[in-house]
Amino acid sequence: MHPSTERAGERHPRHPGRVKPLALSALALVLSAGSLGAQAALDTYLRGSFSAVVNWPLIPMHVVLLPDGRVMSYGSDGQGNQTGQFTYDVWDPSKGTAAASHLTLPNTTGTDTFCSGQIVLPASGAVLLTGGDKTVNGVRNYSVNDVNLFDWRTNSLYSAQQPMAFLRWYPTVLTTAAGEVLVLGGRADPNTPAPTPEAYTEGVGWRSLTSAISDDAYGIRNWSYPRAWQAPNGKVFIATIWGGTYYLDPAGTGKIEATPLALSEGDVYLPSVMYSPGKILALRKFNKAVVVDITGAAPKATRVAGVGQDRYHASATVLADGKVFVDGGSMVSNVANGVAYTAKIWNPATNGWSNAATAAKMRLYHSASLLLPDGRVLTAGGGAPGPVTNLNAEIYTPPYLYKQDWTATLATRPVITSAPTTAAWGSTVPVTLNASGVSKVTLVKTGSATHTVDFDQRFLNLAYTASGTKVNVTLPASARVAPPGNYMLFVFNSAGVPSVARIVKLG
Numbered sequence: 001m002h003p004s005t006e007r008a009g010e011r012h013p014r015h016p017g018r019v020k021p022l023a024l025s026a027l028a029l030v031l032s033a034g035s036l037g038a039q040a041a042l043d044t045y046l047r048g049s050f051s052a053v054v055n056w057p058l059i060p061m062h063v064v065l066l067p068d069g070r071v072m073s074y075g076s077d078g079q080g081n082q083t084g085q086f087t088y089d090v091w092d093p094s095k096g097t098a099a100a101s102h103l104t105l106p107n108t109t110g111t112d113t114f115c116s117g118q119i120v121l122p123a124s125g126a127v128l129l130t131g132g133d134k135t136v137n138g139v140r141n142y143s144v145n146d147v148n149l150f151d152w153r154t155n156s157l158y159s160a161q162q163p164m165a166f167l168r169w170y171p172t173v174l175t176t177a178a179g180e181v182l183v184l185g186g187r188a189d190p191n192t193p194a195p196t197p198e199a200y201t202e203g204v205g206w207r208s209l210t211s212a213i214s215d216d217a218y219g220i221r222n223w224s225y226p227r228a229w230q231a232p233n234g235k236v237f238i239a240t241i242w243g244g245t246y247y248l249d250p251a252g253t254g255k256i257e258a259t260p261l262a263l264s265e266g267d268v269y270l271p272s273v274m275y276s277p278g279k280i281l282a283l284r285k286f287n288k289a290v291v292v293d294i295t296g297a298a299p300k301a302t303r304v305a306g307v308g309q310d311r312y313h314a315s316a317t318v319l320a321d322g323k324v325f326v327d328g329g330s331m332v333s334n335v336a337n338g339v340a341y342t343a344k345i346w347n348p349a350t351n352g353w354s355n356a357a358t359a360a361k362m363r364l365y366h367s368a369s370l371l372l373p374d375g376r377v378l379t380a381g382g383g384a385p386g387p388v389t390n391l392n393a394e395i396y397t398p399p400y401l402y403k404q405d406w407t408a409t410l411a412t413r414p415v416i417t418s419a420p421t422t423a424a425w426g427s428t429v430p431v432t433l434n435a436s437g438v439s440k441v442t443l444v445k446t447g448s449a450t451h452t453v454d455f456d457q458r459f460l461n462l463a464y465t466a467s468g469t470k471v472n473v474t475l476p477a478s479a480r481v482a483p484p485g486n487y488m489l490f491v492f493n494s495a496g497v498p499s500v501a502r503i504v505k506l507g
């Protein structure tokens with residue numbers, strides 16, 4: 001059970017001071033009498049809600065949103081043991097959460113994909129899986145250089161023809177402005193990092209960035225899923241756990257250089273998220289948080305309020321409205337000590353945090369979260385190893401999907417009746433709705449999450465003009481702020497309620 005005292009000290013964020021102490025005690029009496037429904041109705045429009053816990057056919061340590069809105073996941077077998085060698089799953093959110101919504105398939109590649117990297121390729125939409133686990137003399141957690149591809153059209157996972165040059169376990173993958181996929185870090189075996197980046201181009205193959213080898217940026221000091229983003233200046237920005245920051249130019253054989261910006265100490269299991277072009281919210285150790293701004297000539301960091309406590313293994317997910325949802329985690333890495341069940345939402349307009357709903361399960365090591373095209377967030381997994389074996393998920397419904405009143409009822413959503421499936425940078429495209437009234441149009445990169453990282457995740461507010469049910473939407477000007485690939489296009493009505501997204505391929 002969660003400590004019920006967690007709520008006692010919280011004040012109503014939107015009406016501070018309006019509720020008199022007497023009313024509060026009356027409320028407390030009602031709540032202690034077990035009227036949970038009344039409590040949920042009171043704050044659902046501010047906190048959102050978690051669904052009931054639903055079963056998952058494996059521990060979804062790796063989750064990736066496919067071009068058709070389904071979710072591929074993998075990481076364990078059906079009993080929750082460490083291994084990606086036998087099965088993977090494709091979940092169709094439009095079919096609900098019962099067993100029939102899952103297509104659990106055999107992995108016939110021979111690769112143990114446990115703790116690999118995964119990303120949707122910008123051109124074909126196939127999922128690229130880089131590296132994974134190898135068992136040597138009965139000991140797990142050695143590495144492979146295997147490359148596998150998942151074709152979402154045929155639901156098939158198969159080996160790519162060319163492996164990577166380096167063995168990698170815990171590698172980062174991200175899409176660059178040039179449309180390549182960059183692989184950074186990971187380790188070759190328990191004593192050897194993989195400090196040479198590699199770049200992959202569909203139809204071309206792999207290229208090693210032999211002039212950009214760095215133990216500080218993505219080697220011995222920062223090998224575990226290094227945090228990296230395509231930056232507005234055309235380079236790739238890297239924020240290390242020890243505090244150093246770097247720009248990598250992936251052209252040719254690559255070039256790596258340190259920036260003068262030093263951050264406070266981070267951790268491989270504290271999340272960071274680019275919530276706006278060139279702006280990154282990064283959770284650091286000791287309940288610190290910073291906004292790293294890489295929009296200018298030199299990167300800079302501004303301290304902002306922490307999330308409330310250290311939340312090791314939390315996930316940070318940018319929502320359809322650009323706020324950041326943080327769920328899961330605990331005070332001590334992968335230990336049920338100071339478990340954070342209550343999620344938090346960070347508002348970039350105020351740099352402040354508010355309490356979101358409270359989850360039923362602890363989400364620690366090997367949990368992951370992912371924004372769905374319907375604007376909800378899949379929160380899932382955890383375990384192998386750890387205090388829980390979470391063959392399950394909870395789906396979070398954010399406040400923007402509720403009526404802004406006390407009734408805890410879902411709002412009527414606007415519906416996109418037509419939108420292009422592809423678009424070019426800087427173009428203005430027509431989108432039509434079923435009703436007039438637009439307050440916001442946003443673009444969110446389809447996510448690919450694991451181990452507190454969501455590779456490629458980014459959010460952009462789009463310019464638009466609206467006339468009745470017709471909206472003209474202008475896409476981002478450059479691949480530097482919006483790398484090629486699939487994005488969720490959300491249109492918000494005048495009440496601030498988002499549509500279900502249409503997936504648009506940029507580039």
Ligand SMILES: [Cu+2]
Pocket residue numbers: 114115366451
């Ligand atoms: Cu792992």
